[in-house]
Amino acid sequence: MNDPLLNISYGLFVITANKDGRDNGCIADAFQQVTSLPEQVSLCLNKSDFTCDLIVSTGKFTVSIISENADFELFRTFGFQSGRNIDKFANFGAVRRLPNDTLAIIAGTNSYLTVNVNQTIDLGTHLLFIGKVDEKEVLNDEPSMTYAYYRKHMRKSLADNTDGSHI
Numbered sequence: 001m002n003d004p005l006l007n008i009s010y011g012l013f014v015i016t017a018n019k020d021g022r023d024n025g026c027i028a029d030a031f032q033q034v035t036s037l038p039e040q041v042s043l044c045l046n047k048s049d050f051t052c053d054l055i056v057s058t059g060k061f062t063v064s065i066i067s068e069n070a071d072f073e074l075f076r077t078f079g080f081q082s083g084r085n086i087d088k089f090a091n092f093g094a095v096r097r098l099p100n101d102t103l104a105i106i107a108g109t110n111s112y113l114t115v116n117v118n119q120t121i122d123l124g125t126h127l128l129f130i131g132k133v134d135e136k137e138v139l140n141d142e143p144s145m146t147y148a149y150y151r152k153h154m155r156k157s158l159a160d161n162t163d164g165s166h167i
């Protein structure tokens with residue numbers, strides 16, 4: 001490993017949004033808390049993600065924090081196919097509808113928080129959303145999954161998911 005960027009530690013998250021009754025979600029690592037007073041967070045999504053479009057339209061999203069309890073199916077469902085083509089929630093029932101109209105993921109996760117976007121920065125290929133935390137809840141005390149844990153324990157399931165961009 002010669003690239004210091006590969007030594008940066010990340011968590012893993014399901015980012016969900018809803019526009020006019022249409023739910024969607026994707027996996028992201030590029031999410032973090034950036035200030036405490038007020039509690040603000042940042043999220044960076046590729047403009048090609050359908051979830052990114054929904055957040056641009058509605059200005060809100062929910063972050064479900066993935067735990068070490070998650071199985072690869074969660075990544076397969078939300079990280080390796082686009083909601084532009086399918087309804088990711090058609091066969092996925094482990095959800096809770098929140099007051100902001102989005103769905104929190106309640107299996108393979110340990111917490112969720114909802115965010116209202118107050119700034120969007122165009123980074124070329126990606127949009128960086130900055131927003132204020134609204135509702136938040138801890139679901140259980142399972143450890144949060146890191147990207148390093150994912151690479152070690154989940155990547156073996158990736159034989160048929162070799163798009164290469166986030167593996």
Ligand SMILES: Cc1cc2nc3c(=O)[nH]c(=O)nc-3n(C[C@H](O)[C@H](O)[C@H](O)COP(=O)(O)O)c2cc1C
Nearest residue numbers: 026027028029030045046049050051079081082083
């Ligand atoms: C482990 C992992 C981490 C990912 N991290 C990000 C990320 O930080 N930002 C991003 O835009 N996409 C990320 N992705 C890719 C999206 O989840 C993926 O492109 C998804 O299919 C987009 O779905 P959508 O078009 O329904 O929004 C990640 C995928 C995986 C498997």
